[in-house]
Structures are given as C-alpha cells and as structure tokens.
Amino acid sequence: xxxxxxxxxxxxxxxxxxxxxxxxxxxxxxxxxxxxxxxxxxxxxxxxxxxxxxxxxxxxxxxxxxxxxxxxxxxxxxxxxxxxxxxxxxxxxxxxxxxxxxxxxxxxxxxxxxxxxxxxxxxxxxxxxxxxxxxxxxxxxxxxxxxxxxxxxxxxxxxxxxxxxxxxxxxxxxxxxxxxxxxxxxxxxxxxxxxxxxxxxxxxxxxxxxxxxxxxxxxxxxxxxxxxxxxxxxxxxxxxxxxxxxxxxxxxxxxxxxxxxxxxxxxxxxxxxxxxxxxxxxxxxxxxxxxxxxxxxxxxxxxxxx
Numbered sequence: 580x581x582x583x584x585x586x587x588x589x590x591x592x593x594x595x596x597x598x599x600x601x602x603x604x605x606x607x608x609x610x611x612x613x614x615x616x617x618x619x620x621x622x623x624x625x626x627x628x629x630x631x632x633x634x635x636x637x638x639x640x641x642x643x644x645x646x647x648x649x650x651x652x653x654x655x656x657x658x659x660x661x662x663x664x665x666x667x668x669x670x671x672x673x674x675x676x677x678x679x680x681x682x683x684x685x686x687x688x689x690x691x692x693x694x695x696x697x698x699x700x701x702x703x704x705x706x707x708x709x710x711x712x713x714x715x716x717x718x719x720x721x722x723x724x725x726x727x728x729x730x731x732x733x734x735x736x737x738x739x740x741x742x743x744x745x746x747x748x749x750x751x752x753x754x755x756x757x758x759x760x761x762x763x764x765x766x767x768x769x770x771x772x773x774x775x776x777x778x779x780x781x782x783x784x785x786x787x788x789x790x791x792x793x794x795x796x797x798x799x800x801x802x803x804x805x806x807x808x809x810x811x812x813x814x815x816x817x818x819x820x821x822x823x824x825x826x827x828x829x830x831x832x833x834x835x836x837x838x839x840x841x842x843x844x845x846x847x848x849x850x851x852x853x854x855x856x857x858x859x860x861x862x863x864x865x866x867x868x869x870x871x872x873x874x875x876x877x878x879x880x881x882x883x884x885x
Contacts, residue, residue, distance in 0.1 A: 613680040615759050615861070616654050617643040619734075620662030620670035638734045638808075639670040642786075645684070645761035645861060651677060666809050667836070680759065684861035687796045689762075689770060689788055691823030691868040694779065694814075696875050703815065703830035706876060707804060710817045710825060713880060714802040716843045720744035721804075724841035728806050736840035738850060741801045747850035754840075755854050759861040760793045766864050773870035783812065784826070791818035793862045799848045806830055808838025822879055823868070 620639040640662045646654050655675055662673045697703055704725070711721050723744040727737050735754030738747040748755050762770070767785070774780035787805065794803050795818055802819035815830035831837065844853060 612648045613645050613684070613861075614648060614651060615643070615645055615676075615678045615680055616651065616658070617641075617676040617678075617758065618655075618658035618662060618673065620665070620673045622668055622671045636672075637667075639667045640665040641756075643758060643760070645680060645759060645863065666811055680861050682861055684759075684761075684863045685796075686865040687792055687862050688866040689766070689792045689824075689864045689868055690795055690818055690820075692774070692779075692784075692788060692826070692870040693823060693874045693879065694777070694826040694828070694872060695879060696873045697828045700829045700832065703813075703827045707815065707817050707827050707830055709876070710819075710822060710827075710879065711802055711804060711843070714817075714819045714821050714843075716741045716802055717744065720843055724804050724843070727841065728804075728839040729837050736803075736842055738842050738844055738853060740846050741843040742846050747844070748854070749850075755842075755858055757790050757793055757857045759859065760789055760863070761861075762789055762864040766867050770864075770867045770870070773867065777870065777872035779826070787816060788824050789864060791816065791824050792864055794818065794842060794857060795820050796862065797853055797856050799844050799853050800842050801845060802843045804841045804843070806838045806840075808836055810834050810836050822882070825879060 619641045621636045624635045624637050642658050662670045735756040771780050806815040814828045816826050818824045
C-alpha cells in the first residue's frame with residue numbers, strides 16, 4: 580500500500596520516441612540510458628529474553644524509480660535521507676541497488692483517481708470490502724487479504740486468487756515487490772496539476788498511483804488492496820481496471836502499524852508470469868486519466884467518476 584511510501588519513489592523521464600504499431604499492454608518507449616534505483620531500509624528487532632534466536636528484520640522504508648544516469652547521485656542521497664527519517668523508526672540497514680535497464684520500457688496509462696467520501700472511522704474497511712466484491716473478488720479472498728495485512732509481517736505484496744483465496748506468491752515472508760516503474764515528465768506535470776485541484780498532490784499519492792497503474796496493467800490482475808503500514812497514514816486504496824485508483828480514508832485506526840498489499844488474480848493463471856511482469860518488466864506512465872475529488876460510494880459503483 581507496506582506503507583504507501585514503502586515501495587517507490589517516483590521517477591521522471593525527459594522524453595521518449597514512441598514506437599509505432601499495436602502493443603498488447605501498451606507501446607514501448609525508446610531507452611535513453613535509464614537506470615533502476617531501488618532502496619530498502621530495515622532494522623533488527625531483538626528479544627531481550629533470547630537476543631540471538633529471536634532476531635527479526637522489520638521493514639522501515641522503501642523507494643524506487645527509473646532514472647537517467649545524471650540523476651543517480653541525487654536520487655541515492657534522497658533515498659538514504661528518507662530511510663533515516665521515517666515514522667516507523669530509524670533503519671540500521673539500508674540497501675541501495677542501481678541497475679542498468681537493458682529492456683525497452685512499456686508505456687502505460689495511469690488509472691483514474693478519486694477519493695471516497697468517508698468521515699467515519701472504521702467505515703473505510705467496509706467500503707474497501709464492498710469495492711473489491713463489486714470488482715469480482717470473493718469474500719473468502721478478501722478475508723484472506725485482511726488477515727495478512729493485520730499480521731504486518733510481509734515485506735511485499737501477496738498474490739491471492741480472487742475466487743478461492745489461494746495465495747500464489749512463493750515466498751510468504753517477502754511476497755512480491757512491484758519494480759522498474761516510472762512516469763514521464765509531461766505525464767507527471769499533468770498529474771500534479773490535476774491532483775493539486777483536489778489538494779492531494781503529494782509524493783505518497785503519486786507513488787502509489789504509479790505502482791497501482793502498473794499492477795492494473797497486468798491482464799491477470801483483477802484488483803489491488805493496499806493499507807499503509809505508516810502508523811500516521813490511515814488512507815488506503817482499492818485499485819482496479821473497473822473503478823480506477825480509489826483512495827479510502829479511515830481504512831485503519833491511527834497509530835496502527837499493520838499494513839500490506841494484496842493483488843487479486845484470476846483462477847488458474849501462471850503466477851510466475853505475473854511475478855515476471857510486475858517485478859522485472861520496466862513500465863512507464865505516459866498518459867494520465869481523469870482525477871476527481873471526493874465522490875460518494877454510489878458514484879463509484881455507478882462508474883460516473885471515470
């Protein structure tokens with residue numbers, strides 16, 4: 580949702596020449612010396628009763644983006660500062676990965692954005708459940724996702740089948756991490772302008788939208804649920820091709836460190852193919868969609884917001 584900042588910093592790219600011809604999930608952008616920069620920060624929690632046997636690595640922060648070579652030093656500095664100044668605590672281990680992107684990035688379109696009207700604590704979770712069910716996710720699968728989020732022990736996202744609620748990601752502690760994603764400068768400028776009209780032009784919202792848009796661009800993903808593990812950020816989201824990127828205030832209580840992501844997928848799909856697409860295939864947002872402010876749940880269900 581991880582916290583909504585956990586997965587990624589936003590990347591901007593100066594310009595691309597877009598190739599002609601149809602593509603199955605979007606066109607490909609011409610590379611221009613692009614690099615993937617990823618940061619993960621954690622700290623070790625030690626039990627005083629058994630300091631060796633009970634050590635546990637706790638996720639603190641994460642960020643990621645696709646950048647040009649000239650931006651590497653500046654971005655790395657920003658990511659380190661972020662890791663050392665996070666509401667979840669001070670990290671004692673920071674891992675920075677800098678990788679040359681050799682594969683042509685695909686261009687995708689950002690999901691439409693809206694915020695659901697909700698001022699009542701505790702109502703957000705109910706709204707999320709309703710939206711997921713309307714997207715075609717079963718109660719069993721939704722329950723499984725919220726159970727995992729409540730445990731707060733997973734570093735990445737879970738892949739859950741939408742009907743039976745089976746979990747498909749092979750590493751249950753790590754989950755999967757959506758990676759190699761960014762947004763062009765013209766698209767980011769347009770997105771920032773649209774979000775500013777509704778007072779939500781923040782790094783948190785933009786980073787989450789970029790990630791959710793890549794996830795949604797995978798044909799086998801039906802919907803995504805995200806709850807931030809930041810104790811002071813209580814707005815989560817549900818994202819899908821059917822409804823767009825929907826921010827849900829009060830999805831959890833303030834002070835709660837529980838959080839996580841779940842991707843609901845079709846039954847009988849190839850999990851390895853989904854993981855390959857989400858983790859390894861570079862994707863860049865080239866176009867943005869409609870951004871609305873506060874809307875009612877009925878407007879969402881009637882799709883009048885998109």
